[in-house]
Amino acid sequence: MNSKLNAIGIFDSGLGGLTAVREIQKIMPNEDIVYFGDTGRVPYGSKSREAINKYARQDARFLKKMGVKLIVAACGTVSSVAPDLSEELGLPYTGVVYPTCFTAAQVTKNGKIGVIGTAATINSHSYKRRIQAKHPEFEVLEQHCQLFVSFVENGLVDPDDELVQMLVRRYMAPFKESSVDTIILGCTHFPLLAEAIQREMGENVTLIDSGKETAIYTKKILDEAGLLRDDGHKGEAYYYVSDTPADFEKFAGLFLQNSPENRVEHINIEEY
Ligand code: DGL
Numbered sequence: 001m002n003s004k005l006n007a008i009g010i011f012d013s014g015l016g017g018l019t020a021v022r023e024i025q026k027i028m029p030n031e032d033i034v035y036f037g038d039t040g041r042v043p044y045g046s047k048s049r050e051a052i053n054k055y056a057r058q059d060a061r062f063l064k065k066m067g068v069k070l071i072v073a074a075c076g077t078v079s080s081v082a083p084d085l086s087e088e089l090g091l092p093y094t095g096v097v098y099p100t101c102f103t104a105a106q107v108t109k110n111g112k113i114g115v116i117g118t119a120a121t122i123n124s125h126s127y128k129r130r131i132q133a134k135h136p137e138f139e140v141l142e143q144h145c146q147l148f149v150s151f152v153e154n155g156l157v158d159p160d161d162e163l164v165q166m167l168v169r170r171y172m173a174p175f176k177e178s179s180v181d182t183i184i185l186g187c188t189h190f191p192l193l194a195e196a197i198q199r200e201m202g203e204n205v206t207l208i209d210s211g212k213e214t215a216i217y218t219k220k221i222l223d224e225a226g227l228l229r230d231d232g233h234k235g236e237a238y239y240y241v242s243d244t245p246a247d248f249e250k251f252a253g254l255f256l257q258n259s260p261e262n263r264v265e266h267i268n269i270e271e272y
Contacts (some may be wrong), residue, residue, distance in 0.1 A: 004238060006229065007032035008218065009063030009071040013055075014042035014153050015248065016189035017074030017254035019211025020096075020218075023238065025256075028219055030229040033237040034066045038269060040242035042078040043149045045118020045187065052120060061272040062240070064089055069227050072218055076187040076210055077118045080126035092221055096210040098185055099217035104208045108182040108261040111138045114175045114205075117186035119144045127186050141178055145171045145190070152189040155251045159196035164227035168196045175201065184208045192254060239264040 008024060010017050014037045021035055036046070036059055044052050056078040063071050070092040073079050079095025086093035104113050104127075115127040122144035131140050147167060152155065156164055175183065183205055185191050191209045198207060222228040229235075237260065241248045244265035253259035 002232055004032060004034045005067040005069070007034045007066070007068050007238070008204050008222075009034045009036075009062060009066060010074045011036040011038070011059040011070030011071070012075040012188055013038045013044040013077070014189070015251055015255060016149070016187060017072075017154065017211070018252060019073060019188050019191040020074035023212045023215030024218060027215060028222075028228070029117040029235050030231060031235045031237065032233075034063060034068055035239045036062055036217065036228060036267075037239070037241045037248055038127050039248055040269065043146065045077065045120045045146050045149055047120065049081055049120070052077060052081045056085065057088075058269050058272045060085050060089055060093070062267065062269060064091060065272065070094075070218070071223060072214060073163070074211060074214060076121045080124040093227060093228075094208060094214065094217060096186075096188060096214045097126050097130055098148045099213040100186065100208055100210040101127055103213045104182050104184050105131055105135055105138070107206050107208065108138070108209065110179065110181050111135070112178065112180045112182075113138060113140050114178070114183040115140060115142045115178040115186050116145045116171065116183060116190060117142075118149060121147045121186055127184055139179055141174065143171060143174055144220070145187070148193055149187065150191050152192045153251070155254060157192045157196070157254060159199055164193070164196050165200075168193065168200050172197065172200045176204060180205065182206045182208060185210055231266060237263070240267045241265075242267060242269040
């Protein structure tokens with residue numbers, strides 16, 4: 001296993017964190033990326049706090065072993081349930097909750113924000129607490145959408161697909177009856193369903209993409225730490241998964257500009 005010194009390390013339970021990878025590649029084309037998708041243990045959002053904590057530590061330790069310069073938990077569930085691991089790891093570390101809430105609070109006009117996430121994320125009230133700590137006057141409506149994760153992991157994201165439409169309609173119903181003008185896609189899998197959600201909610205509702213906001217924030221951290229790469233190097237991405245690479249390769253193209261074909265390696269995450 002080669003060390004990937006100077007790369008950005010990113011992890012998620014599966015494919016979702018690729019929404020952050022896509023944005024990082026767009027705004028930081030010189031950066032190398034090491035991605036770990038814990039496809040053998042997805043979904044995280046329906047697991048216990050103990051399990052999520054254990055998985056987050058193992059995922060981050062694997063990336064640290066790879067020699068990365070910063071770690072991004074591109075997972076709303078880990079960011080909501082597990083602690084900030086920067087001290088433990090001795091590395092800059094960020095999750096998705098802070099940057100996503102920051103943007104949502106700037107974007108809303110009527111102070112009514114919807115949050116969708118996994119069951120663990122919604123039960124933790126992480127987004128709601130973060131927003132209301134700064135803006136106690138804001139109303140935050142929460143809805144878990146755990147089944148979205150399975151849909152996305154199986155490539156079921158087509159907004160014309162009846163099954164997708166039915167599930168989106170069911171989960172969005174509480175928001176339809178409210179007057180939220182902003183919805184946080186608080187799980188990094190969900191931006192893949194953004195078109196279906198937007199159609200259901202209409203154009204007056206702004207969707208906040210947790211993968212994208214986290215990528216922008218990551219750039220800021222690297223810049224402030226003097227770690228941003230701008231030497232003309234063409235950034236490469238290296239992918240690792242805990243289940244068979246084939247399924248990951250099959251659907252990763254939905255998230256990325258280029259499919260990572262033949263560039264995905266299996267690792268045994270229990271060793272970390
Ligand atoms: N993509 C993850 C998140 O942002 C995890 C989804 C899951 O594994 O349940 O929450």
